[in-house]
Amino acid sequence: MKLLKLVPDDTNIDFLKWRIPFFVVSILLIAASWALVLTKGLNYGVDFAGGLEIRATFTQSEEAPIPALRNDVEQLGYGEPVVQRFGEDNQVSIRVRLPDEVANDKDAAQQAANTIVSELSLKYPGFRLDGNDNVSGKVSGEFREDAFYALLAAMLAVALYIWVRFEWQFGVGGLFALFHDVSLTLGMFALFQMEFSLQIIAAILAIIGYSLNDTIVIYDRIRENLKKYRKMPLPELLNLSINETLSRTVMTSLTLFIALVPLLLFGPASLFGLTAAITLGLFVGTYSSVYMAAPMLVWMGVNSSSFVPRETVTDRQERLARGEL
Structure with a gap:
């Protein structure tokens, strides 16, 4: 029996071709989201407003x-x-x-x-x-402060993890992608004035986890290909890596989306905000992994030698002692 494949194995989509227009659109969306948060504000629930x-x-x-x-x-x-x-x-x-x-x-x-x-x-x-x-108002203020620190700590911990596992440029790219996802989620709640409660903080933390997972998969393939294709131009290598992981990305996102749709349409009203946040995060998280996290590597100066161990003074002396140039 032939397995169903929504994405062929030999896709060759030029994602990086549109990286600059998409990046500009993303910057504008981030700016618009924070403008909405600062002007309209968030519709805090009892947890945060008292x-x-x-x-x-x-x-x-x-x-x-x-x-x-x-x-x-x-x-x-x-x-x-x-x-x-x-x-x-x-x-x-x-x-x-x-x-x-x-x-x-x-x-x-x-x-x-x-x-x-x-x-x-x-x-x-x-x-x-x-x-x-x-x-009380005092307790709700403490909730807001603690929630902000929780989100900030989660994002910084993610960036540190990516930095340690890969290179610092990857950490910066991953952190910017997460900032993009969180900003757009806050913008949606400010725009539609949906209630913003502790449930939504949990949803945003879930979005951070999902986006990180998607980004790590792509970054891991990029690292493998940097070692394999030493002379390939970086934009071409990034396209190859994204296309190679595209099937996994689409299937993971589609599976989660199928589970979210019934909750979004027929679930209880008390879960609507949480479900809406995760649904938006599903799309922006996938988008940011492809068009934020990956293209950032081009501008951060990643190249084929990024994962090649650098020769120390001792290594050089030993190589010269062996008569190697």
Whole structure:
């Protein structure tokens, strides 16, 4: 039985031909993403903005009345809440941002929670409180700071790993590709004002891991070919390496995409942001490995001698002693 191959083994696509236009587009996308983050800001969830989360079950209904709940809570004067299914169809999570003076006052925050629960219990006889949490502004600020440091540490650790395993130029290329992926993900959340919570931090860390995996595969093939084809021009060698790993790249991305599509279309609303982030990361991570990480090596001065051991003074003296030129 002949195996199905989505990508032929003998592909010869000239990826590096368009490296400059794609690089310019990527720089513009990075700039636009950070402009959106700085101007529109991120729609922080309760984890990062501080506020109140109430989890409840509507025991007398098969589905929770989400639109009505959103309207009822908003009329209480706490702003526009985030109401999402949480588990079963009749279970919900109601998240409300509280003013700093209320969020930082434990008694005032609990009073706000009691008010919301009381109103919903009166209007919906089947309303059952499953739990509520309050995140103060101080704690949420610490969450944001810790999340930023986690992302920064992950990216630097990845760059250091690539530097040690290959050469410093590869570390720089890998770090720039990761910066590109993270920037575009943040830009998407700023543009569509999707809720940015700890779940999204987990998604971005997953994107970093996926992008690193894709980049390492291509870099490893580049290193092998640098040793094998010593006289081949670097752009041509990079094209060869990318084409040789293209089948693996496409199959890995396609497999993950097939798993993500049902979650994206039919998954619970509470997972939509995480799934959307990983789906975008799947595409930008694959793109950056090909058009960011690889072309950077041309501009960083990598050549065929990069992985050839350099002759030390002792080696030279021993070679001359043997009468070798």
